[in-house]
Amino acid sequence: xxxxxARRDIRGAAAGAVLAFAxxxxxxxxxxxxxxxxxxxxxxAGFEIGASTAIAVTSSDAAALRIGRDLTEWIRRSTxxxxxxxxxxxxxxxxxxxxxARKTLGIEGYELTVDAQRVALTxxxxxxxxxxxxxxxxxxxxxxxxxxxxxxxxxxxxxPSVAITDAPRFAWRGAMLDVARHFFVPDDVKxxxxxxxxHKMNRLHLHLADDQGWRIExxxxxxxxxxxxxxEVGGTPGGFYTQQQYKDLVAYAEERFVTIVPEIDMPGHxxxxxxxxxxxxxxxxAPPPFTGTDVGFSSLCVDKDITYRFVEDVVKEIAALSPAxxxxxxxxxxxxxxxxxxxxxxxxxxxxxxxxGRQMLGWDEIAAAELHPSSVVQHWRPDxxxxxxxxxxxxxxxxxxxxxxxxxxxxxxPIGLNWAAMIPVRAAYEWDPATIVPGAPPSAVxxxxxxxxxxxxxxxxxxxxxxxxxxxxxxxxAWSPQERRSWEEFRVRLGAQxxxxxxxxxxxxxxxxxxxx
Ligand code: NGO
Numbered sequence: 001x002x003x004x005x006a007r008r009d010i011r012g013a014a015a016g017a018v019l020a021f022a023x024x025x026x027x028x029x030x031x032x033x034x035x036x037x038x039x040x041x042x043x044x045a046g047f048e049i050g051a052s053t054a055i056a057v058t059s060s061d062a063a064a065l066r067i068g069r070d071l072t073e074w075i076r077r078s079t080x081x082x083x084x085x086x087x088x089x090x091x092x093x094x095x096x097x098x099x100x101a102r103k104t105l106g107i108e109g110y111e112l113t114v115d116a117q118r119v120a121l122t123x124x125x126x127x128x129x130x131x132x133x134x135x136x137x138x139x140x141x142x143x144x145x146x147x148x149x150x151x152x153x154x155x156x157x158x159x160p161s162v163a164i165t166d167a168p169r170f171a172w173r174g175a176m177l178d179v180a181r182h183f184f185v186p187d188d189v190k191x192x193x194x195x196x197x198x199h200k201m202n203r204l205h206l207h208l209a210d211d212q213g214w215r216i217e218x219x220x221x222x223x224x225x226x227x228x229x230x231x232e233v234g235g236t237p238g239g240f241y242t243q244q245q246y247k248d249l250v251a252y253a254e255e256r257f258v259t260i261v262p263e264i265d266m267p268g269h270x271x272x273x274x275x276x277x278x279x280x281x282x283x284x285x286a287p288p289p290f291t292g293t294d295v296g297f298s299s300l301c302v303d304k305d306i307t308y309r310f311v312e313d314v315v316k317e318i319a320a321l322s323p324a325x326x327x328x329x330x331x332x333x334x335x336x337x338x339x340x341x342x343x344x345x346x347x348x349x350x351x352x353x354x355x356x357g358r359q360m361l362g363w364d365e366i367a368a369a370e371l372h373p374s375s376v377v378q379h380w381r382p383d384x385x386x387x388x389x390x391x392x393x394x395x396x397x398x399x400x401x402x403x404x405x406x407x408x409x410x411x412x413x414p415i416g417l418n419w420a421a422m423i424p425v426r427a428a429y430e431w432d433p434a435t436i437v438p439g440a441p442p443s444a445v446x447x448x449x450x451x452x453x454x455x456x457x458x459x460x461x462x463x464x465x466x467x468x469x470x471x472x473x474x475x476x477x478a479w480s481p482q483e484r485r486s487w488e489e490f491r492v493r494l495g496a497q498x499x500x501x502x503x504x505x506x507x508x509x510x511x512x513x514x515x516x517x
Contacts, residue, residue: 265330
């Protein structure tokens with residue numbers, strides 16, 4: 001009895017606190033992040049979600065129905081109400097409709113109108129419905145994120161009157177997680193997928209192999225994980241994903257419209273593979289496992305045929321785990337090869353990747369090679385030769401002095417690196433992808449990606465601390481039109497995310513340049 005009473009008190013106090021927040025005047029556009037392409041706040045009462053509100057999905061598409069169920073659940077958490085699925089009247093309803101004829105919305109765009117009678121969300125494809133529902137989610141009270149709240153009696157929630165037409169600026173809105181320096185279990189990765197999807201990001205690049213660990217099961221080369229998967233930075237136990245776990249991650253991500261992009265870094269950053277298989281070394285001798293943080297010392301033996309059989313087996317097995325059309329070969333920081341050896345390796349591996357039906361991605365060093373039209377250069381070195389990058393067939397932008405979320409915020413940040421820069425939130429936000437590589441044709445720029453390298457992030461809580469709030473800045477750069485972005489407005493909207501992020505349990509950094517709620 002004492003226990004139960006105590007629990008109710010705590011719950012009551014918490015609900016009271018968030019309710020007070022909800023009563024403060026806050027326009028809907030103070031909540032939505034990334035900023036929609038077009039948003040008009042309208043006068044008028046808004047839409048009150050109550051016991052007789054119905055929700056309807058006009059589509060038989062399985063993804064659309066699932067998105068409708070997700071929205072029903074977020075509304076249940078906000079109000080205590082389980083909405084009925086088939087509306088009896090034309091009024092007081094939330095309509096989600098999939099209309100392939102609305103081609104101008106694109107695959108990821110949506111239109112959302114809210115007035116006193118109705119909420120109408122329309123998209124041409126399920127991804128657009130998903131993003132529209134993320135927008136509605138950000139207009140619900142923050143406690144909709146907090147599953148444990150039980151309502152003793154239902155609460156009404158009012159969505160403000162708005163008209164939104166929205167679609168992303170870039171097709172590639174990525175986050176990268178280095179699971180090699182420190183390993184993160186599948187549940188951690190799923191949580192990260194949830195958090196990036198809420199911010200309308202659609203790629204999760206997994207850095208699956210480096211000097212310190214090999215993280216994906218390859219059936220033909222079992223020692224990669226049996227030996228190479230054991231370690232991580234600092235000497236703590238590593239880990240790896242079985243092929244089944246990887247497939248499960250791919251499916252989980254796909255339900256949230258996130259594509260997982262696998263990276264096996266080569267020919268450098270390969271000590272874990274080299275120490276597992278002596279034959280991959282030019283001298284046939286396996287080096288010991290490595291748990292430090294130096295870079296640039298390792299390389300596959302680019303003159304041996306077995307190296308290319310190895311690469312082909314790896315590409316083939318990973319490609320079979322996922323329909324995603326991408327394979328990232330790393331290609332960064334090779335200090336032990338001559339430039340012609342490096343170029344030959346990249347071109348030969350590119351042939352293997354293309355043969356297996358995948359588009360090759362690589363860090364910006366690969367721009368020195370002869371690239372296939374489908375290949376993608378991921379820019380990272382602030383001082384990389386821009387003229388060479390401008391000739392790349394396609395580009396993703398991760399300039400380390402803006403988009404590397406493993407860089408410290410400022411000198412006081414307890415973890416993180418600083419080799420490229422200290423990156424306060426404002427610096428992570430205030431840049432335009434269009435100006436990073438002068439001379440690159442706009443159509444070549446696929447988008448933006450924010451990596452978290454994990455030399456200093458040992459747990460997913462550490463990752464969250466470095467990623468939030470800056471990941472939200474990168475998400476907005478990737479989604480919102482440049483002319484709709486300003487730091488002064490963004491920082492207020494960013495600060496308004498605090499109650500939602502708190503309800504989600506995100507370990508975000510309360511950066512001093514943001515007015516946190
Ligand atoms: C570099 C390096 C990585 C480091 C990272 C740390 C690239 C592409 N290679 O980025 O191995 O982990 O910096 O910030």
